[in-house]
Amino acid sequence: MKKITFLILLAIIFSNCSGTDEIETIFEQIENEENIMNETIFVMGDFIDGAHPTSGKVAVNSDKTVLTFTDFKTDNGPKLLVYLSTDANSTQYIDLGDLKGVSDDFTYSIPSNTDLLKYKLVNIWCVDFSVSFGTAKLK
Template sequence: MKIYYLLFIVLISFQSCSSSDTPMMEAEMQMEEDEMMNTSTFEGDFMSSAHPTSGKATINEAKTILSFTNFKTDDGPLLEVYLATDTSASTYITLGALQGVNGNYEYALPTNIDYAVYNHVIVWCVTFSVNFGYSVLK
């Protein structure tokens, strides 16, 4: 009788360690991985191109806002902010007019942007087709 009781305890122990826990652990791991992918921010320091430009560009975790922090550049005619594929703005998305040349600013981002492709933030002079300064997002 004691042997049957012992076998019963052992079987219950093995049953509680069965593979039924594995799908839950895999699901939890996938959720954590997805959260890490969604919470990554992109940022980069501004570098001068045709004009002295400095500061930091940052995209928030929700990928809805591009922020310029401690931003500074020269004034010019018709300056716009571009998300571009390179420093020449070969392919770009305009975020509108530059809000200012000295300070902190925010720009609304369109949805579904691939920041591995559009990884340059450019202050672009539309009038003269000149890159004032840029930041490479990483």
């Protein structure tokens, strides 16, 4: 909130000294800050290596409907799926679908009524070899 107030004050001060393009840019930055503050994350975690090097961040939105991968990276492999699981061995899991790629940012829909206290691991699961490429614990 202090950042937004500061940016508004800067916009007012610079409005006397600068053109309208710069003022519009400042107001766009303020809007972006507000949007980021309004997007609440329910849980998040960092990927750790399993059978293959895996890195990146994962987060679940406050509505518990979307799982977001950020700066994700792992090795390529046969039939890689994204699971919400109870453990790294995927004893119990919810299948979110095929891994969309081995590096980038991705989103997956979370089925309604998913118990994220029970299914607290995001697991990159290789079906052909029954191994986890990497996991992230949601906390």
